[in-house]
Amino acid sequence: MGEAVALLAGGDAELYRIIGRTLAISAVATVLAMLVGVPLGYGLARGRFPGRTLLLGAVNTGMGMPPVVVGLVVWLLLTRSGPLGRWELIYTREAMVLAQFVIATPLVVGFTAASIQSLPAQLPDLLTSLGAGRLRKLWILSREARLGLLAAVMAGFGAIVSEVGASMTVGGNLRDSTRVLTTAIVTETSRGNLPVALALGGLLLALAFAVNLLLTLVQQRRNG
Amino acid sequence: MEVAVEGLRFSRSGRTVLDIPSLGFAGGSTTAVFGPNGSGKTTLLRLIGGLERPAAGAIRIGRAEVSRNSESRRHVGFAFQEAVFVGGTVRRNLDLALELRDVPPEERWARIAEAARECGIEAVLDRSARQLSSGEAQRANLARALALRAPLTLLDEPLTGIDRVARTQLLDDLPRMLATFAATTILVTHDREEAFRLADHLVVLAEGRVRAAGPKSVVYARPPDRMTAELLGYTVVEIAGRMLGVPAGAWALGNGDLWVDLLVERVVDMGNHLHAVGAAAGERVDVRLRIGDPVLVPGDRVRITPRTCVPVG
Numbered sequence: 001m002g003e004a005v006a007l008l009a010g011g012d013a014e015l016y017r018i019i020g021r022t023l024a025i026s027a028v029a030t031v032l033a034m035l036v037g038v039p040l041g042y043g044l045a046r047g048r049f050p051g052r053t054l055l056l057g058a059v060n061t062g063m064g065m066p067p068v069v070v071g072l073v074v075w076l077l078l079t080r081s082g083p084l085g086r087w088e089l090i091y092t093r094e095a096m097v098l099a100q101f102v103i104a105t106p107l108v109v110g111f112t113a114a115s116i117q118s119l120p121a122q123l124p125d126l127l128t129s130l131g132a133g134r135l136r137k138l139w140i141l142s143r144e145a146r147l148g149l150l151a152a153v154m155a156g157f158g159a160i161v162s163e164v165g166a167s168m169t170v171g172g173n174l175r176d177s178t179r180v181l182t183t184a185i186v187t188e189t190s191r192g193n194l195p196v197a198l199a200l201g202g203l204l205l206a207l208a209f210a211v212n213l214l215l216t217l218v219q220q221r222r223n224g
Numbered sequence: 225m226e227v228a229v230e231g232l233r234f235s236r237s238g239r240t241v242l243d244i245p246s247l248g249f250a251g252g253s254t255t256a257v258f259g260p261n262g263s264g265k266t267t268l269l270r271l272i273g274g275l276e277r278p279a280a281g282a283i284r285i286g287r288a289e290v291s292r293n294s295e296s297r298r299h300v301g302f303a304f305q306e307a308v309f310v311g312g313t314v315r316r317n318l319d320l321a322l323e324l325r326d327v328p329p330e331e332r333w334a335r336i337a338e339a340a341r342e343c344g345i346e347a348v349l350d351r352s353a354r355q356l357s358s359g360e361a362q363r364a365n366l367a368r369a370l371a372l373r374a375p376l377t378l379l380d381e382p383l384t385g386i387d388r389v390a391r392t393q394l395l396d397d398l399p400r401m402l403a404t405f406a407a408t409t410i411l412v413t414h415d416r417e418e419a420f421r422l423a424d425h426l427v428v429l430a431e432g433r434v435r436a437a438g439p440k441s442v443v444y445a446r447p448p449d450r451m452t453a454e455l456l457g458y459t460v461v462e463i464a465g466r467m468l469g470v471p472a473g474a475w476a477l478g479n480g481d482l483w484v485d486l487l488v489e490r491v492v493d494m495g496n497h498l499h500a501v502g503a504a505a506g507e508r509v510d511v512r513l514r515i516g517d518p519v520l521v522p523g524d525r526v527r528i529t530p531r532t533c534v535p536v537g
Binding site for chain 1: 273
């Protein structure tokens with residue numbers, strides 16, 4: 001940790017860029033996962049359609065998907081000779097956002113579905129009868145389910161900020177471009193720079209803690 | 225605002241739950257849709273409220289046709305059987321309801337105060353809605369629907385699930401509450417007493433079909449069939465080739481113009497009087513015994529007569 005403090009205090013520009021990049025990539029992926037996952041989770045919780053249970057099972061499986069497998073699939077899609085190869089996204093931050101989005105979305109869907117299902121069953125009907133439109137209803141229900149939704153953010157963000165397999169595979173760990181804290185730890189470890197690797201690990205933990213503390217404070221406000 | 229139902233059919237998993245060729249609710253009336261559990265009462269209310277889509281047919285509220293995404297919902301104040309609330313105070317729940325109906329903020333405060341006063345929830349207005357007693361919750365639920373001052377008020381089992389004392393009070397207060405806030409009311413109940421005390425019109429529903437509809441005195445005086453008569457509380461017996469409905473408590477020992485034999489099975493001591501219970505004309509009959517009546521024991525056969533009755537069918 002002393003090493004990390006020294007690096008930070010020493011104003012190591014590269015370290016600051018890595019931290020910024022790590023937060024930015026995972027934050028963008030989390031926001032995208034929320035935008036897609038919250039409506040999906042809502043539909044899964046409230047909808048009555050054939051295959052719903054199967055889909056819930058698939059989502060629950062997806063919540064434990066190994067990041068490295070996601071990385072592999074995204075890599076196969078984005079690689080030069082892959083179906084999306086002409087987008088030239090492989091080894092970019094966008095590719096990492098995509099992979100992290102795929103990892104976080106099932107978590108967001110699962111947590112959202114669970115929190116919506118825990119609301120009173122007639123609440124959506126009540127809002128409909130009062131004249132709330134689709135978006136308004138989703139907004140009010142989200143506010144009612146905010147504890148669960150913030151848990152979804154934390155789970156999603158926590159999972160992707162700390163994963164290394166997918167980021168390494170589709171990002172390539174390019175210095176000054178796609179290197180993030182986790183891949184930097186791998187790099188330093190393989191170089192034998194164990195104190196630096198350990199320091200970066202501590203830093204990652206501290207960052208994850210800071211973000212989750214912030215979200216927990218929001219979550220627990222008015223619920224004391 | 226009047227409600228018209230035409231050719232309405234609704235099915236759930238292949239089973240027809242409702243089949244109503246034609247039914248009307250007059251503007252300004254209070255109608256109780258009355259029937260046993262599973263008769264389709266709540267489904268009818270949800271269809272009128274635009275929360276379900278019929279398999280066939282149409283419902284009109286005033287001139288607006290009810291469809292699943294229509295404006296007709298805005299004519300309706302709906303109180304569900306289960307009092308559900310968003311998190312926060314009772315005031316917040318009433319405010320949200322008025323906000324969703326585009327009532328301007330400066331008007332909402334007065335409307336909430338009025339509804340709270342008339343519905344007897346002033347004391348709990350700033351308490352958490354999810355921590356109310358069952359009686360308070362039901363009043364808050366009703367206040368939220370009534371505060372909308374909708375042309376059509378729909379109440380689903382407004383007195384179910386609350387304790388006896390609170391129910392008696394609410395049964396007393398509800399007619400005044402409806403008179404203050406509701407123009408036309410349709411309420412659903414499985415309780416005969418509630419239906420008669422709250423409504424002026426009755427719709428008797430059984431197995432998804434309307435058995436009888438009209439002013440309550442007309443429906444009560446002339447039940448069209450045995451099932452309706454029994455739902456209305458009559459014991460239906462065949463005497464001298466006529467189907468008759470005898471209200472509870474109307475049997476007496478003796479020879480009238482009409483009489484049947486009662487085979488006494490039990491004599492029940494009610495504390496200050498006795499009841500003879502047994503079979504007469506194939507029906508279970510309960511006769512209150514009076515001073516001067518002979519002493520009865522199980523196995524006795526006596527003549528009984530209805531002091532009042534109505535023709536059935």
